[in-house]
Amino acid sequence: MSDPRWRNWAGNQRCEPSDTVHPATVDELAATITAAAQRGLHVKPVGAGHSFTPIALTDGIQLDLDRLTGITAVVPESGRGTTLVTVRGGTRLAELNATLATLGLALENLGDIDRQTITGALATGTHGTGARLGGLATQVAALTLVTADGSVLRCDAEQHPDVFAAARVGIGALGVVSDVTLRCVPAFRLRAIERPGRLAETLESFPETVQAHDHAEFYWFPHTDRVLTKVNDRAEDGRPLNRLRFLLDDEVLSNGLFRVVNEIGRLRPSAIPTINQVSARALSARTYTAPSYQVFTSPRRVRFSESEYAVPRAALPDVIGALRGWLDGHDETVAFPVEVRVAAADDIWLSTGFERENAYVAVHQFNKRPDQRYFAAFESIVAEHAGRPHWGKLHTLDAARLAALYPRHADFVAVRDRLDPGRTFDNGYLRRVLG
Ligand SMILES: Cc1cc2nc3c(=O)[nH]c(=O)nc-3n(C[C@H](O)[C@H](O)[C@H](O)COP(=O)(O)OP(=O)(O)OC[C@H]3O[C@@H](n4cnc5c(N)ncnc54)[C@H](O)[C@@H]3O)c2cc1C
Incomplete structure (x- = not known):
């Protein structure tokens, strides 16, 4: 008999749906929803389980759309x-x-x-x-x-x-x-340039860097002043990434060796600052050109938990400075780099980008180590800057706080009241964030 329990990718969220249904047509999908609603059961579509929050959990009917593809x-x-x-x-x-x-x-x-x-x-x-x-x-x-x-x-x-x-x-x-x-x-193809650097200079030039490139981000290694910057720009042609170099960088260093580093760090957390110093110094520059989707995405095999907040771009140096100060002043050790990205403003009601140009700061912790203290400190830092949480990444905000951060929160709730008055799609997470 198959295990009825479901868990997410990170392994920090679990539930036991009363049933899992795989509709093959929209008619079947609609019939499953109405039948469940009539029986007073909750319904929850699930994707790939890559959210860290309890957003996809259900005690009712889990809908897996793996037959509705293409x-x-x-x-x-x-x-x-x-x-x-x-x-x-x-x-x-x-x-x-x-x-x-x-x-x-x-x-x-x-x-x-x-x-x-x-x-x-x-x-x-x-x-x-x-x-x-x-x-x-x-x-x-x-x-x-x-x-x-x-x-x-x-x-x-x-x-x-x-x-x-x-x-x-x-x-x-x-x-x-x-x-x-x-x-x-x-x-389109992208030319990717990855370069090691120092935190202070990277932060200072980041506003120009993000304007000068189609895509720009950096990873800061906690307990060090070192970063890896990545910029991607459209390019007609260029040197592809050597297969061996890909295996070394993306499989061995980012996944295989990184897993070993994290296992060592789990056994001896106090060794992490030294390990980070060594690994950040070992970073080297690389440039390659490849189809866009191959540059954007890479394999992530070491499992972790994550919290990510969007803050107004001007707040970025303060947020990183405060996070660094907190890590310096506490015995918490973190092997995972802090990821910093940007995005344009938009008009989507519950988008972190709603009418605001943001920088995104993401903190991670190995999934076999506790994350609460680090993430709580991070959350209190971004709270000073009207930080808006990623809906799929760990945060503790409730409806009252989110309503103050999202000007159209009440409008979203009104649409929900109209479309789902019986709360068929409800779960604990939605009760917390929507009220
Ligand atoms: C290793 C890793 C890397 C990540 N990288 C990034 C990143 O670069 N940028 C970023 O922003 N996020 C990133 N994330 C977060 C991830 O993109 C989101 O959590 C995303 O929602 C996961 O998609 P999923 O298919 O797994 O959905 P799930 O986590 O399974 O579900 C998420 C929500 O979508 C709802 N849902 C699913 N299908 C439907 C449907 N058909 N109709 C309505 N609702 C539906 C579910 O009910 C649930 O509420 C990353 C996560 C991981 C684990």
Whole structure:
């Protein structure tokens, strides 16, 4: 008999759904939802389980859309150079990227992995980096939502614009997104430049760096003043990454050796600052060119927990300075680098980018070590700067606090009241963040 319990990728969230259903058509999906609603059961679509928060947990019917995958329509937009691609909700980003490539298309921006489902990634406001580019949800031109009463609602900027503004980052509260139409761009290659540097100079030049490049980010190694900066720009051609170098950097150093480092750090946490000094000094520069989606995403095999907050860009030096000060003043040790990215402002109600140009600061801890004290300190630092949490990454904020951070929080709740008055899609996380 298969184990009825479900757990997320990080292993920090578990639940026992009463049943898991794999609908193969939208009719089956709608029928499952209405039947569950009539029996008073909760329903929760689940993606790839890559959220760290309890956002995907349910005690009711878990909906796995792994039979609702693939691209259903490809329509060029005349005069814009873009193409509208409709994809079923259960499609994983890896499959989507590969299929788009065969069509000569790509997503304009991506986060740093491709394991998620497209709808799971959208639901939590998943983003990559780029000062002029918004999160994944800004690439959505339309979506289809199956609501608690079984209605199938097609929404875009003209049809049901309020639902569209809410459901692009819908935190799984409004219904099940059965398909989504993405505005895709012609396939492109990126030249990636990775360079070690010092924290103070990197922070000082970061505002110019993010303007000068299509995509820019840096990783700061805690307990050191060292960083690794990554910038990616569109390029016609260039040297591909040598397979051996890829294996060394992305598999051996970022995954294999990094796992060993973390296991040592678990047994001897006090060794971590020295290990970080050594590994940060061993960083070397590299430049390569590859198809965009291969540059954006990389394998992440060492499991961790994570918290990430968006702060106004001007607050970044203060946030990093305070985090560094806290680590210096406490015996907490952290092997995982702190990741810093940026994104453009957008108009999506529960997007971290709602009407604000942000820097994103993400803190991680090995999943076999406690994270509460570090993450709590981080949370109190970003609270000073109106930090908005990533919906899929650990945070403790409740509805009252979130309503103060998101000007359209009440509007989102009103759309939810209308679409799901019986709270079919409810769970503990939504009760906390929506009230
Ligand atoms: C290793 C790792 C790297 C990551 N990198 C990044 C990154 O670079 N940038 C970033 O922003 N985030 C990143 N994340 C976070 C991740 O992108 C989000 O948590 C994302 O939501 C996970 O997608 P999923 O398919 O696993 O969804 P799940 O975690 O399974 O579900 C998330 C939410 O989506 C809802 N949902 C799923 N399918 C549907 C549907 N069809 N209709 C409506 N709601 C639905 C679920 O109910 C739930 O509420 C990373 C996470 C991990 C573990």
